[in-house]
Amino acid sequence: LVGGYLTNEVKPLTLVKTRSKRYFRRLEKMNMPQVYEAVNRIQATPWRINHRVLEVIEQILQTNSELGGMPRNEAYELPVKPADIDTNEEAREAYRKEAYAVHQANVKLVSRCAKVQGIMRTARKYRDFEAIYFPYQLDFRGRVYPVTSLSPQGEDFVKALIEFAEGEELGTEQAADWLAIHIANLFGVDKVPFIDRVLWTHQHSDMLLAIAENPFDNREWCDADKPFQALAAAFEWQGYIEHGLAHVSRIPVALDGSCSGLQNFGMALRCEVTG
Numbered sequence: 001l002v003g004g005y006l007t008n009e010v011k012p013l014t015l016v017k018t019r020s021k022r023y024f025r026r027l028e029k030m031n032m033p034q035v036y037e038a039v040n041r042i043q044a045t046p047w048r049i050n051h052r053v054l055e056v057i058e059q060i061l062q063t064n065s066e067l068g069g070m071p072r073n074e075a076y077e078l079p080v081k082p083a084d085i086d087t088n089e090e091a092r093e094a095y096r097k098e099a100y101a102v103h104q105a106n107v108k109l110v111s112r113c114a115k116v117q118g119i120m121r122t123a124r125k126y127r128d129f130e131a132i133y134f135p136y137q138l139d140f141r142g143r144v145y146p147v148t149s150l151s152p153q154g155e156d157f158v159k160a161l162i163e164f165a166e167g168e169e170l171g172t173e174q175a176a177d178w179l180a181i182h183i184a185n186l187f188g189v190d191k192v193p194f195i196d197r198v199l200w201t202h203q204h205s206d207m208l209l210a211i212a213e214n215p216f217d218n219r220e221w222c223d224a225d226k227p228f229q230a231l232a233a234a235f236e237w238q239g240y241i242e243h244g245l246a247h248v249s250r251i252p253v254a255l256d257g258s259c260s261g262l263q264n265f266g267m268a269l270r271c272e273v274t275g
Contacts, residue, residue, distance in 0.1 A: 013135055013137060013147060014137070015027070015039070015137065015138060016137065016138045016139070016140065017137045017138065017139055017140075017145075018139075018140055023140070035138070035142070038144070039136055039138065039144060042136055042144060043133060043134065043135060043136050044133070045133070045164075046131035046132070046133060046164070046165035046166055047131065047132050047133070047134065047152070047162045047163065047164060047165055048126075048129065048130065048131060048132060048162065048163060048164075048165040048250075049123050049126055049127040049129070049132075049161060049162060049163075050160065050161055050162060050163045050232055050235075050250075051127065052232075052235050053157075053160045053161055053228060053231060053232050053235070054123055054124075054127060054161060056215055056216075056231065057070065057120065057157060057161070057228070058120075059216075061073065061116070061117075061120070067216075067219065067222055067227075068156075068157065068221070068222050068227035068228050068231070069156070069157070069227060070116065070157070071109055071112040071113045071116055072109065073113070075106045075109065076102050076105050076106055076109070077102070078099050078102050078103075079095060079098045079099055079102065081095060082094075082095055115149075116157075118149060119149050119150050119154070119158055119161070122148070122149065122150045123150060123161050126150075130165060131165040131166075132162075132165070134146045134147070134148055134150075134151050134152065135147045135148070150162065152252065156226045156227060156228050156229055157227075157228040159226075159228075159229055159252075160226075160228035160229045160231060160232040161228075163232070163250040163251055163252070164250040164251075164252065165250075166250075167248035167249060167250040168248065168249060169245065169246055169247065169248055169249070170240065170244075170245045170246075170247050170249055171245055172245065173245070175245070175249070176240060176245060177194070177198045178253050179201075179233075179236065179237070179240060179249065179251070179253065180197065180198040180200075180201035180202065180237075181194055181197045181198060181201075181253075182233060182251070182253040182254065183201045183208065183230070183233045183234075183236075183237060184197035184198070184200045184201050185197065185225075185254070186224050186225060186226045186229050186230040186233055187200075187204075187224045187225065187230055188224065188225040190225075201237070205237070205241065207220055208233075208234045208237045208238070209234075209237070209238055209241060211230075211231065211234040212234045212235050212237065212238035213238075215231055215234075221234060232251060233251060236249060236250075236251045262274055263275060
């Protein structure tokens with residue numbers, strides 16, 4: 001129920017993220033075997049670093065290309081001051097607004113770079129591990145969240161950086177279809193029936209293979225809703241095309257809840273059927 005660190009030099013994690021001692025006293029008296037089992041199963045899921053995605057991001061970070069939403073490694077340049085800035089009030093005001101916008105962008109850039117580099121340092125550190133695990137905590141509502149910045153619940157490039165350590169053969173056409181659906185979703189084709197999403201992926205197979213072969217010359221993945229996850233999926237599709245149903249897949253296929261409004265009504269009304 002506690003832990004999560006590789007050292008005993010820091011305070012261990014608690015199952016629920018809260019400062020309320022009263023809440024912890026209530027939990028001590030509660031019997032929650034299913035909750036413990038759920039959290040432990042999530043924490044026992046082995047992951048590993050996706051080397052191909054890591055290498056692409058490493059190359060992007062060495063440039064100012066900002067591909068896929070990555071931060072550039074140089075600050076944005078301030079605008080050139082107008083020659084008549086001392087005498088032209090209108091030009092001076094316009095310059096100040098533009099310069100302020102650039103300054104704010106650079107402040108955000110520093111913060112963004114620090115966050116990305118921190119996650120990348122972790123990915124580099126664990127890139128050769130056969131399996132890595134993430135510690136989780138519950139919030140007061142019972143939702144489960146990973147504690148670390150590198151995690152399955154991170155932003156797009158973070159999710160793309162990791163894959164399941166234990167792969168499994170696709171095995172069936174249904175499994176291959178779910179991979180195709182996942183790819184279509186990542187490219188924004190997510191408001192049509194499943195069969196149409198499968199068809200879309202097969203129709204764009206050549207594009208996906210080109211991306212996997214050279215993601216820098218073939219940048220269609222940058223226009224996807226989830227660019228780096230789309231890139232990771234293109235690599236996965238390449239494996240499927242090359243090996244068919246024998247392809248060992250390690251990519252998480254994301255599924256989202258539906259009818260959340262009805263679920264909320266069911267919870268408020270304590271209706272088990274609707275819930």
